[in-house]
Amino acid sequence: MQFNVRLGILAVILLSALFIHLFWPASEEEDAETKLLRHLVSLETDIQQYESILSSVKKEIFMLKETGGDQHGPSASSQSQGLAKIFNMRRIKTHNIYDPLPHLMDYEEALIPALTLGKDREGVSVVLGIPTVKRPTQSYLLPTLQNLLSSMSPEEKNDTLIIIFIAEFDVSFVESTVNSIIRQFKDDVDSGLVEIIAPSASFYPDLKSIKSTLGDSDERTRWRTKQNLDYAYLMMYAKNRGKYYVQLEDDVLSRRGFITTMKDFALKTTVKTSDWFMLDFCQLGFIGKLFRGSDLWKLVEFILLFFKDKPGDWLLSHFFSVKYCKLDYNHKRCLRELERHWIHFKPSLFQHIGMISSLNGKVQKLKDRQFGKLELFTRHANPTARVETSIKHYGRFSLEKAYKGMNFFWGLAPQAGDTIKFIFPSPLCLKSYRFVSGNAEHPSDKLHNATFEVRTVSTAAHEQKNYVKSEDGFITLGDFDEFGVLDGQIEPEMCPISAVRITLQNSSDFWVILSEIFLETS
Template sequence: MSLDTLKPLTDSPDQEMFLQSTIYYFMPHLREHPDSLVPNVVLGQGRRGVSVVLGIPTVKREKQSYLMSTLGSLFYGLTFSQQRDLLVIVFVAETDFDYVGSIAKAISKNFPKEVHLGLLEVISPSRHYYPNFTSLRETFGDSKDRVKWRTKQNLDFSFLMLYAQNKGTYYVQLEDDVFAKASYYSDMKAFATQEASKPWLYLEFSQLGFIGKLFRTHDLPMIAQFFLMFHRDKPIDWLLDHILWVKACNPEKDTKDCSEQKALLKQRYKPSLFQHIGLHSSLPGKLQHLKDKDFGKQTLYQGHNNPAAELSSSLKHYQQHSLDRAYKGEDFFWALAPIHGDYILINFTQPIHISGYLFRSGNIEITGDKFYNTSVEVLPMFSVCLHVSGAFENGVAEGKIEEALQPISALRLVVRSDSDVWVLLSETNVFIN
């Protein structure tokens, strides 16, 4: 991808938000290039108005890159409604446009649907955004390389926060080498709603560094300005703690009182929703053996209290992973590769009103064993014909059942073509009125 294909934002709210005069006091080199505060939008549909924005800065690594694995875990299992209410922004924090283009190309190849829907954006900074790092003062016994690395990280996080501030209600800071739990979106949104009335500055969904910190987007300008003010001085997690100190601590009281007051401005969610997976740091030569002990084990299935039904299927299940156990929420259903005409039938013991359904195939460890070209059919009580209600898309079938078809006697999944892979049903949720 060449420089010509990069699209700078012009005459947009995103440009206006960057043009804050105070930034020039902290980064005086920007006065010579005012347009360097405008991001290059490499991929994106300009999505706004979502509940949750995820920000992921990524840089060129000497060793292994984890970005695609990180994105894969974030997109795994999202429902249609969740895909519409989420925005993931990848900030390629490099000024080498060939490299930026290569990342955009790889993302487009691996996640074409997410890019097309506007769920995923890729941006990069102007070549003039970063200052001259050679004049940085060494502090805290850190080497020049480490001081440069942490300073650039402060600038990267600030840039991303300012870009994201008008995109949604909440902003979550992630890194490019994390792994998300399958339920991370619903868990984060539910906890943020639960804690909405409290005066927190951020919610923590991981105890590691800056990973999984959720902010209200209206607080981002203040936070980014603080980071920019002291970007040369300290690491970003230290600066975040200093914001808490400024907001909460009374200099006339002791350290214990300060800690108690700061604790009110951050709320911790357990178990952690994000785990650090990278071994090789973005700082060359540094190995990171960071693991969040509160992350626990991954959930391989999601159980629900479904209405009583007789179950049958033409699919042969593997070992103990039966359809009956999956429907009861005790396990996932795992079967040999289906062929055209294979089915799963859920025949309710008595007709009931059903508002909708959710079937999720594959799980976080076995991501490829999904239903492909498979439809969902409903059988109304007063009909002898099944009605097609929906189909699996990217391994998930989610839909509502109109009132005219109620009550419902049965639901059926029907495979329309032979598959090369096994199928795994990790969630079956029948919503009753």
């Protein structure tokens, strides 16, 4: 039977190769032979993924068969026969998830997510796994998701699945996180690009009973133990959903076009050697690590074997050493061998931005030097204006430089009633406006309860629309939303305009950043 299956697979590959060779035109950059090889490698990876899915299904069927189950439900006799097989003393006992996590046997719902929200998209090229947990002061999840989506083309979005794993048991936190994601990314959830899951609390063992290791405190041991189980859960959930799986974190930035770059690099690497196990697109921790979906089970089993003993990124290194280094290899030879299977891509496609760790009291300032500089503001050519503000700026981050597109504005301790003004030397016509507060490195430095106002020369506009005019002649047109963004159109009847103003309605516990200022003239 196995021979027939393999023969069928070989026939598919050969027929596909012949079709590609005869009917697929070669590009100028790539000769026909290279193009053929690339498509064969892609087809081979697809087959590996389908074989992995088939293997998972066969295991499930076998487990049901072993316990005497059928479509009509197990009878008493079939159940007893199944149990007799299982408890036969001569029967070799197989390893399964219940060995490292025996408590799962007490909870039927443990392996079923408590929450799933999405369209069950599958068969994509890339699955991005993003675990997220509650942090002591601020969350980076929404800025991370916004950055990832804005770095993807429509074609990339159609061939990608982003799984957000809310690894918490606090129902109110899970609901709040889900609502925030849906409010900002509803279209992406509705299209199936973004999927949200949360685990059953019974999946995790009693973390308080975990003994500390490596000299870590009990709190740190519990934190890294749960993090390892988070990785394993997410990988198990995602492994059959796409060709490649990429492990990310909830506090990263990406380069534009990163999906295509990863797919191309995976294909080119496989053409050179099929021995690779992981492609590394970030030099830090567990960020930007790409695996074949069909290989994930190997890493998951290793993590589950040692999840209580060491941090996840250490286990990743140990996995490679155990798998690829012989005992008689010295350190240099081992490194050379690892480089054949753990392949780094430069420059890095992801950068770590989180400062506040999910571990209470831990501050992490790690940056990937291979990523390069972050774009922390957006430049625009704004009309000539005199700028004024009652908010003191920090260092070189002045409002004037931000308005000219030279930097972002970073203001200290904004208070209720503070203003930011742009006064034009001659009244002009504005078509639209856009202000974005906060940036990738400081997502909490946003404006939330602040208004946008204009001062018009004509009185007809506000009288016709019943706008309320302040004592100093300003009319309110809009407010910053919950994400710290303000944009809108200005009706021609408002022209000409002599000045615009942002007024803060409340004080803030954070500083304030304006990373984008755009006043578009008509």
